[in-house]
Amino acid sequence: MKKIALVLLLAIAIHQSSVHVLVGAGDSFVRSRGTHFLLNGYPFYANGFNAYWLMYTASDPSQRFKVSAAFREATSHGLTIARTWAFSDGGYRPLQYSPGFYNEQMFKGLDFVIAEARNHGIKLILSFVNNYESFGGKKQYVNWARSKGQYLRSDDEFFRSPVVKGYYKNHVKTVINRFNSFTGIRYRDDPTIMAWELMNEPRCTSDPSGRTIQAWIAEMASFVKSMDRNHLLEAGLEGFYGQSTPQRKRLNPGLDIGTDFIANNRIPDIDFATVHCYPDEWLSSTNDQYQLSFVNNWLGAHFLDAQYALRKPVLVAEFGKSWKGSGYSTYKRDQIFNSVYNKIYASAKRGGAAGGALFWQLLTEGMESFQDGYGVMLGQSSSTANVIAQQSHKLYLLRKIFARMRNTHRGKRARAKRGGNRGGQIGN
Secondary structure, eight states, rough: OOOHHHHHHHHHHHHHHHTOOOOOOSSOEEETTTTTEEETTTOOOEEEEEEETHHHHHTSGGHHHHHHHHHHHHHHTTOEEEEEOOOOOOSOOEEEEEEHHHHHHHHHHHHHHHHHHTTTTTTEEEOBBBBBSSTHHHHHHHHHHHHTOOSSGGGGGGGHHEEEHHHHHHHHHHTTOOOOTTTBBBGGTTTTTEEESSOOOOOOOOOSHHHHHHHHHHHHHHHHHHHSSSSEEEEOOOOOOOTTTTGGGGGSSSSSOOOHHHHTTTTTOOOOEEEEEEEEHTTEEEESSHHHHHHHHHHHHHHHHHHHHHOOOOEEEEEOOOTTTHHHHHHHEEEEEEHHHHHHHHHHHHHOOEEEESSSSSEETOOOGGGGSSOEETTTTTOOOOOHHHHHHHHHHHHHHHHHHHHHHHHHHHHHHHHHHHHHHHOO
C-alpha cells in the first residue's frame, strides 16, 4: 500500500500547480472549481449510491428504520453520496397532489431523509421531477395543465408550455425554501444537500435537434440559481451526445432523445456533468465483452470531454447490471462495477474530472418490493459489496494524499511569507 501511495503521490505531484488553487470555503458545502469538487477546501472524490425510495419510505414513521439502516450500511462501506427523489407528483401517496398543494406527511419524510443523511455524513443529490411516469413525472404535469384547459399535444410540452413550466418552477421554489421539521434548517441553507438535479433523465424525442431541452435547461438552471447559489446544480443527463458534436454521436448506444452532453452542460449555471451507464439495457443484444468495451469507451470519452471541452467535474450518476438479464451472474455484475470504478480511479489519481460514481440502486432488508433487478443489499455479504467497499477505500486514500499535499503547500507558503517578512524587517 505504501508503494501505491508513493506512485499516486508522484502522479499527483505533476499536477500540483493546478491542485493548489483548489481552495474553497470551509463551510461543509460541496463546491466545484474547474474540473474538481471541493469539500472544505480539499478535492472531493466520493463513492455513492441511488435510493429513489427514501422519501416514500420515510413518510411512514414506522418504516423510517429502513432509511436509517440503509444509511448505516452505506457508511460502513465508505459511501458518502446518495441520490434520491424530491418529487412524487399525483397518484398514490404523492408529495405534490396538485400544482402547488403538498402532502405534509410526505414532506416530513424528505425532512427525515435529509436529517438522517446529515447524521451519517452522507451528502444528497435531490432530483426535482421525473422524465418518466413513475411518481408522476412530466406526464402528470402535462395532465394537470390539460385539466385546466390547456391544449398540449404530447408529454414533451412539459418543456415548452408556460403553464407547465410555471408549475415546475413553483415546485422547485417550494422544495428549495422548505424548512426541515427535524433540523430547523431551510433546504437551501443545508450543506447536507450536495446538489439539485433539474430532472431525472430528461428526454425530448419530439425535438431531436436538442434546441427544446437546451432552452429548458438554461431557463430552469437560471431560475434555481436565482434562489440558491449555495448548492451545486446538474441537469440529470444520461450523457448522450447531440448535434454540437456530431463526431461523438457514434458513441451513443443507438438513442436519439433530444439531449446534448456538451451543449447542455456548457450552460453556465450547470456546475457539473452527469453520465449514466447501462450497457445491459442499452445494448441488450450484444455479448458481455462488447458491453465491457462500451463502458470503457463511453466513460473515457465523457471524462475527457468534461476535462477539456466542459472544464467541469463529472459524476457517473447511475450505473448497474440487472439480474433479470439473460446469462446474469454476480461475477458479471462485479465486472461492470469494477470497469466503472477503475475508470473513475484512473481519472481521479491523475487529477482528472471524474469525481465518483453512484450505483443503481441500494436496498436494505424489507425493501424487496422495490427490487428492479439492479438492487444491491450491502447488509448481505457479497462480492459486489466488497468491490464497492474497496473503491470507497481507494478514493478515501486519494483524498488523504490530496489533503496532505495541500497542507504541505500551505505550510511552505506560510514559512516563505514569514521568511519574507523577517527579511523586510532586516532590510529596514
